[in-house]
Amino acid sequence: MRIATWNVNSLKARLRRVERWLEMFEPDVLCLQETKLADEAFPAMTFEALGYDSFHHGEGRWNGVAILSRVGIEDPLAGFGDGKPADSDARLAWATCGGVRLASCYVPNGRALDHEHYQYKLRWLDRLLNDLDGQCVPSEDIVVCGDFNIAPQDRDVYDPKHFETHTHTSKPERQRIAALADWGLNDVFREHHQDQRLYSWWDYRGGNFHKKMGMRIDLVLTSQSLTKRTELALIDRNERKGPKDDPPSDHAPVFIDLNY
């Protein structure tokens, strides 16, 4: 079973690439972030033609998350399932696909360490952890994946020093990743790669991709049962390349293969 996650930075702008990627990599599940679409505009038919059922939680101009699956979609849930007032942004979609409980997450960026949005980011991550407690137990087959906007360790950043004054590497953010790990969700990519220079996101500006100035902020967190079943974890950095008339997202897809 192949499970992938990809922040596409507008599904409208990236639809052809997503179609191509589905045909080439044939994932069983693809979680998308930053679709930037209203639910009415989500191209469910396009994915259906490729054999995928889908569930989208969008708002329009910003955010938007989806789950595509060719192994069924059950118990879809838009946003947090805690019964509290809904999140202001469409950043979380849950579904069960092929027996795996999945969350497609677009964690708030945070903007700056002294910005209100940074506090929203931390609260959002606390609420995600609480949501896990509410609807899963760690012994189940669980994947929580997406754009976390957090580089878990210094080896996930091209220049840790630069980020000391920025979001994405601060202690409180990393503590949230650690809390998810304590709950039972592992950053499975790191079980398979010790390399210090493997990233999933590169700023569009300044030719950062070609300078290898990136960060690994797109994560696949797996419960213990799935961590054990993972035989491959990859970032498709080729997908970050492309000409001006077929521009890439600033994120590359990340996927794992389970051994059954």
Next chain:
DNA sequence: ATGGTCGTTTGACGA
């Protein structure tokens, strides 16, 4: 350090 480049509800704003 700054600026650079994308995407969006065309244009200031988020990333």
